[in-house]
Amino acid sequence: MNKNYLFLTLLMLLLAVGTLFIHKDETFANQLKPEELLREITQPSRYVTTDQIAKMIIEKDPTLELIDVRPADEYNKFSLPDAVNVPLKDILTPEGQENLGIEDMYAVFYSNDDIMADQAWVISKRLGYNNIYVLKGGLNRWVETIIRPVEPPETASETEFELYQFRKAAGVYFTGGTQINDTGVKKTKVKVRRKKKAKTASGGC
Amino acid sequence: MGPLIPNDIITGDWNFVIALLLGVAFGFILEASGFSSSRNLAGVFYGYNFVVLRVFFTAVIVAMTGLLYFDYFGWLDLSKIFILPTFVSPMILGAVIMGIGFVMGGFCPGTSFTGIAIGKMDALVFAIGLALGIFIFGETYPLFEDFFNSGSLGNVTLTDVTGIPAAWFAIAFTVIALAAFWFTATIEKKVRKNITEYKF
Numbered sequence: 001m002n003k004n005y006l007f008l009t010l011l012m013l014l015l016a017v018g019t020l021f022i023h024k025d026e027t028f029a030n031q032l033k034p035e036e037l038l039r040e041i042t043q044p045s046r047y048v049t050t051d052q053i054a055k056m057i058i059e060k061d062p063t064l065e066l067i068d069v070r071p072a073d074e075y076n077k078f079s080l081p082d083a084v085n086v087p088l089k090d091i092l093t094p095e096g097q098e099n100l101g102i103e104d105m106y107a108v109f110y111s112n113d114d115i116m117a118d119q120a121w122v123i124s125k126r127l128g129y130n131n132i133y134v135l136k137g138g139l140n141r142w143v144e145t146i147i148r149p150v151e152p153p154e155t156a157s158e159t160e161f162e163l164y165q166f167r168k169a170a171g172v173y174f175t176g177g178t179q180i181n182d183t184g185v186k187k188t189k190v191k192v193r194r195k196k197k198a199k200t201a202s203g204g205c
Numbered sequence: 206m207g208p209l210i211p212n213d214i215i216t217g218d219w220n221f222v223i224a225l226l227l228g229v230a231f232g233f234i235l236e237a238s239g240f241s242s243s244r245n246l247a248g249v250f251y252g253y254n255f256v257v258l259r260v261f262f263t264a265v266i267v268a269m270t271g272l273l274y275f276d277y278f279g280w281l282d283l284s285k286i287f288i289l290p291t292f293v294s295p296m297i298l299g300a301v302i303m304g305i306g307f308v309m310g311g312f313c314p315g316t317s318f319t320g321i322a323i324g325k326m327d328a329l330v331f332a333i334g335l336a337l338g339i340f341i342f343g344e345t346y347p348l349f350e351d352f353f354n355s356g357s358l359g360n361v362t363l364t365d366v367t368g369i370p371a372a373w374f375a376i377a378f379t380v381i382a383l384a385a386f387w388f389t390a391t392i393e394k395k396v397r398k399n400i401t402e403y404k405f
Contacts, residue, residue, distance in 0.1 A: 012270075016379035019270055019371075022273065
């Protein structure tokens with residue numbers, strides 16, 4: 001028998017047995033690849049505004065899931081309605097992840113600003129979770145825009161005034177304050193000037 | 206890296222180009238292995254020529270262990286490749302029909318076209334029968350439809366069904382194949398007096 005056959009037989013056998021010893025590490029099988037993560041990080045699409053969140057809370061949107069990544073004591077002092085507390089250090093624990101990756105749910109991280117929330121987002125994104133967002137500006141922006149909105153200048157556009165109206169109403173909703181009947185638009189008395197009727201035809205055809 | 210199209214390394218438009226190149230390569234290898242001769246092909250059933258068994262088993266074990274290594278090296282993501290869905294009883298019946306057709310006609314669908322390519326009349330007749338069979342099956346499909354779709358297991362692999370790691374199947378198949386190579390070689394030596402051993 002040809003010696004080459006023997007060599008090929010042994011080589012094939014060796015390669016087949018070798019497959020037993022190659023193990024892919026499946027622990028991080030669902031992890032996002034570094035280049036994909038980088039692409040996602042540079043996208044601003046993960047940010048949601050305080051106005052969007054306020055609207056969703058007021059409308060009692062069932063798909064919204066707020067995740068407070070601040071430490072528990074800060075969470076106990078103040079948090080957004082129906083937010084769950086997952087401190088940043090617990091984000092990798094099974095309890096920390098049970099709020100993520102729920103079908104049709106939009107998880108929104110928030111902290112005092114958006115740094116800790118961004119960190120939580122990067123970790124979760126790397127673990128392969130989708131539908132996760134970050135509250136742009138965090139609770140500081142929340143207070144600035146929803147709780148204490150600043151009145152736009154009179155020269156501002158109509159949409160800015162509408163936004164201001166919404167924020168004020170939302171602020172009332174969240175703080176339980178009394179409705180102030182100030183529409184924000186300075187009322188000036190409209191002077192009606194009537195044209196005097198021309199007695200005779202003056203010009204024209 | 207791979208699979209190339211699901212990973213967006215090349216677009217899906219390349220499907221036909223790749224299919225054409227693979228088809229040409231497949232036809233060439235079939236012809237080069239002597240698969241355009243129905244005597245070679247049917248020989249495996251009569252026990253005087255086992256080239257079919259050797260070629261196909263070689264392809265299976267090389268591809269099988271090769272894919273496992275490719276997956277390990279990160280060249281091909283095995284979780285992304287297409288797995289043909291399994292229908293247990295229709296596949297068993299189909300295999301029996303295929304085997305009967307193979308031993309009767311001396312060709313399988315692919316090899317009949319390599320036979321035509323080198324001008325074999327029996328291959329041409331086989332291919333006409335093949336087209337006729339496809340036509341009849343297509344027209345009478347509603348009669349078999351329920352059976353055709355029965356016993357579905359979905360897109361499963363042996364590892365999914367049994368829970369045994371793929372490497373063990375690779376080893377088992379390789380050992381069986383290599384044993385079959387040596388065993389059939391000794392049979393061929395006894396049956397065929399004027400056998401010429403392939404040199405390489």
